[in-house]
Amino acid sequence: MxxxxxxxxxxxxxxxxxxxxxxxxxxxxxxxxxxxxxxxxxxxxxxxxxxxxxxxxxNDYILNKAQSQMHQLDQIVFSGFTHEPAIALSEELIRILPKNQEKVFFSDNGSTANEVGIKMALQYHFNKGEKRNIIIAFEDGFHGDTFGAMSASGLSVYNGPFEDFFIDVKRIPTPNSQNINQVIKQLEEYIGSNEVAAFIYEPLVQGANAMHMYEARYLDQILATCKEHAVITIADEVMTGFGKTGMNFASDFVETKPDIISMSKALTAGFVPMAVTSCTQDIYNAFLDDSVGKAFFHAHTYSANPIACAVALAGIELLSSENIQxxxxxxxxxxxxxxxxxxxxxxxxxxxxxxxxxxxxxxxxxxxxxxxxxxxxxxxxxxxxxxxxxxxxxxxxxxxxxxxxxxxxxxxxxxxxxxxxx
The missing domain is CATH 3.90.1150.10 (Aspartate Aminotransferase, domain 1)
Structure with missing residues (x-):
């Protein structure tokens, strides 16, 4: 057959x-x-x-790096252990990410990268003694197929049978010259309840929404408003990351940097599944406590797989090369x-x-x-x-x-x- x-x-x-x-x-x-x-x-x-x-x-260069890593260390639990490829990758990611990013958390794919970001934002406020359970997202955005990511997504073709089970998400239009003032007003009305935990968005290009594009100056106004009210900002760079917009990340075009960034897809150059959610030191610090219950209890079996890390390192090296640029x-x-x-x-x-x-x-x-x-x-x-x-x-x-x-x-x-x- x-x-x-x-x-x-x-x-x-x-x-x-x-x-x-x-x-x-x-x-x-x-x-x-x-x-x-x-x-x-x-x-x-x-x-x-x-x-x-x-x-x-x-790609032969990446292939050789993956093969070399396979002979050294294939897989190891990332809870309680660490390894050089993960450490080196964290250093390289922080080097090319927006300058406010300090910590990286590993998972498996774009959906889980966003799931991690949403959970980080919700628990950030929980750990500080605040109950904030509303997420703000753009209309017609797409953030993945796991439940938190799907809740934040506005494309009903993907979501229809599951909408009764979603977390609480309020939507705003993507901004443009005609609607930016109304978008900011609507955002401020949502934030006024003091129940908004985070704003998740695809910066400048909404991939699944037929590559809909919008301008950095309008996104910057939205992000600045969120910052004023301690609303965590989550940039979904799963599609846009690693050079596709002409910069390393779409967030490089925006003055107000996100608190959390999710990455996958080109992160590992199409070789193996892996994702990263990065965050600021402030986000990370909110989980430091004598109480185990305030730790971030989210884990994936293949988190920081050494082979995937080696592949990602090779990809970043190529991205930074004069030839690829x-x-x-x-x-x-x-x-x-x-x-x-x-x-x-x-x-x-x-x-x-x-x-x-x-x-x-x-x-x-x-x-x-x-x-x-x-x-x-x-x-x-x-x-x-x-x-x-x-x-x-x-x-x-x-x-x-x-x-x-x-x-x-x-x-x-x-x-x-x-x-x-x-």
Whole structure:
């Protein structure tokens, strides 16, 4: 039996209605910016496999670092033990994170990184003798699939069956020049109850919300208001982190820095699952007490896995290199050039870009996971390009090592979609 046939016997895939779409495409190999299926077809990975493999698939430098670590220390409990890869990674993360960050806590994925951040914020106030149980979040944000992260997410396509079980979340619109004063007023009304523990947000780019973008100056006003009222700010940098916005973190564009930052995805360069939640010294200090009950009792079996830490260290080394930084600049410039060609096309509603992230909103009504979406997806795959539409938005978020020729093939597949398909 083919891999496709074997897959259908036992596997349940994420974000999939199997009655309508019963088959998954088997990928047998990946290298650089390319994916290869079992029939030998190749596809340019235009979204770095959900924004993870930013230095290319099976990067030799990272691969060698992982292999070397496997021979030294594979796994060890991180409660009561420590190890050099975790220590070195904490040092490197603090070096590139916003300067107010001092402590790092390990978990397994983006959802759990945000779950940790939310729990830290809630317990921070609890440990100080305050009962604050309300979280503020943006409308249409996405923070993950565990219950705290899901509660903070505003995309109902993911949340519908579970909303009766959520923690208390109040939502505000993402800010712009027209609504910023009203957003601040609404935020202050929520905070006025003195029950707001935290504000969680995707800084500047909302990934799952079709790469919706907003300006740093408006976010800064929101964060400053939160700071005035001791509301903990949690920056969800799971998608935006590690160079995608043109800076190490989207929070680098904002004057008021977050108290807590969640990271995953590109943290380990697409090699292995791992997440980090960083925080300020003040957050950490609120958990220091003679009472064990004030400690942060949250644990993952694979927390700070040595192999994952070694991979993350290699990724940060590459991110900081002159070569990758130049590649990021080249992709940004290339996307800007493409935007000049495409933004006035009759099928294009709007375009937007931040860093290497480029999005096109089409003049077409369609469901997020409807028939038209799969027609667009199939068009790209037939052209040897892997792009994953978000409703009527097509976006590019390529690996930093993508070649100019591969980028041009992505661009041409988009142009042919606009000219010949939709």
């Amino acid at each position: 083919s891999l496709k046939e074997r897959d259908k016997k036992h596997l349940w895939h994420p974000l999939t209605q199997h009655k309508i779409h019963p088959e998954a495409l088997p990928i047998v190999k990946a290298k650089g910016a390319l994916l290869f299926d079992e029939d030998g077809n190749e596809f340019i990975d235009g979204i770095a496999s959900w924004y993870t493999s930013m230095y290319g698939h099976c 130049q590649n990021i600049k080249n992709i940004i410039a290339s996307n800007k050039g493409f935007d000049e060609k495409i933004k006035k096309h009759s099928k294009v509603q709007t375009t937007r870009q931040m860093g290497v992230i480029y999005a096109i909103e089409l003049k077409i009504d369609m469901d997020r996971y409807g028939k038209k979406r799969y027609e667009i997806f199939d068009h790209f795959m037939k052209n040897g390009v892997y792009l994953r539409p978000l409703g009527n938005t097509i976006y590019i978020l390529p690996p930093y090592i993508i070649s100019p020729e591969q980028l041009e093939l992505i661009y041409s597949s988009i142009i042919s979609l606009l000219d010949d398909v939709i």
